[in-house]
Amino acid sequence: MQTYDENYLLNKRVKIYQPFEGYRASTDAVWVAAAVSRVKKGDNILDAGTGTGAIALCLAQRFKNCGISITGIEKQPLLAQAAALSAKANGFDFVQIINADIFHAGLKPCSFAHVITNPPYAEDDMPSPNNSKAMAHNFQDGGLKEWLDFCIKMLRPQGHFYIINRAEALENIIACLHGRLGKIEVLPLCSKPGQPAKRVIIRAQKDSKAPLVLHPAILIHQPDGSHSAAAEAVLRDGLSI
Numbered sequence: 206m207q208t209y210d211e212n213y214l215l216n217k218r219v220k221i222y223q224p225f226e227g228y229r230a231s232t233d234a235v236w237v238a239a240a241v242s243r244v245k246k247g248d249n250i251l252d253a254g255t256g257t258g259a260i261a262l263c264l265a266q267r268f269k270n271c272g273i274s275i276t277g278i279e280k281q282p283l284l285a286q287a288a289a290l291s292a293k294a295n296g297f298d299f300v301q302i303i304n305a306d307i308f309h310a311g312l313k314p315c316s317f318a319h320v321i322t323n324p325p326y327a328e329d330d331m332p333s334p335n336n337s338k339a340m341a342h343n344f345q346d347g348g349l350k351e352w353l354d355f356c357i358k359m360l361r362p363q364g365h366f367y368i369i370n371r372a373e374a375l376e377n378i379i380a381c382l383h384g385r386l387g388k389i390e391v392l393p394l395c396s397k398p399g400q401p402a403k404r405v406i407i408r409a410q411k412d413s414k415a416p417l418v419l420h421p422a423i424l425i426h427q428p429d430g431s432h433s434a435a436a437e438a439v440l441r442d443g444l445s446i
Contacts, residue, residue, distance in 0.1 A: 215235070215263060218443060219291075219295055221287075222257070223257045230257050235263055235439060236404070237368065237406055239263070239444065240367050240408055240445070241365075241367055244271060244273060245318070248271075249274045250321065252276070252321055254280075254307060254325070255284075256279060258287065258288025258300075260277075261292070262291055265292070265295065266297075274300075276317075277301070280304075282304050308347070315359070318361060319364060319365045319367070320364065321368070324349065326370060349377055349381070353368075353381040357385055357411070361411070363412050368407050369404055371404065374405075388415035389407065389417040391418070392406040392407070392408070394423050396425050397426050424436075
């Protein structure tokens, strides 16, 4: 029996395999991948909690001619296998998927130029009855602070960090980054005009002392429900924020 079905990202530029049941990537992965910048030749990127590999695949497509390497860590074997299959199907031989808990992956601290993550969003929410979704959406070991501690530990000096999360988690995220990362940028994502942000993307840099910057909200949908020009540029054209 076929375990995965075939989907696409970035207006069919990227093929992605995802399980028929359980966790499947959302557009959050595409949005946070679009926040990655300042990538140089030879840089290595860590995707912590890669799921089915959507973030890693979007980055691979965008930087495939830059001589970079990407490592994705995923605890669930089925999701890790899907991510590896997708990387192979797209010809991204510079993408490595590790099936492990992030806290026990054996990676060397201070070794990545960029660390990016779309972590579980819930510490206290009622978990999904689907085990795969529950593992992806609810923290299993530790919580957001421990997850961020790991990501920061993996960053090399002057390295860049990126995260997407619920807007209500912003205060806790900033508290975790304070005094450890600087040049913090907050990019709110609003579904429609007049609505509060439901998601925030945060960028930061290790060893920087630059002050925090709050950017204007990025509008995802027009009043009629169609995608905004900014959303089209990110979700279909694969452009950076």
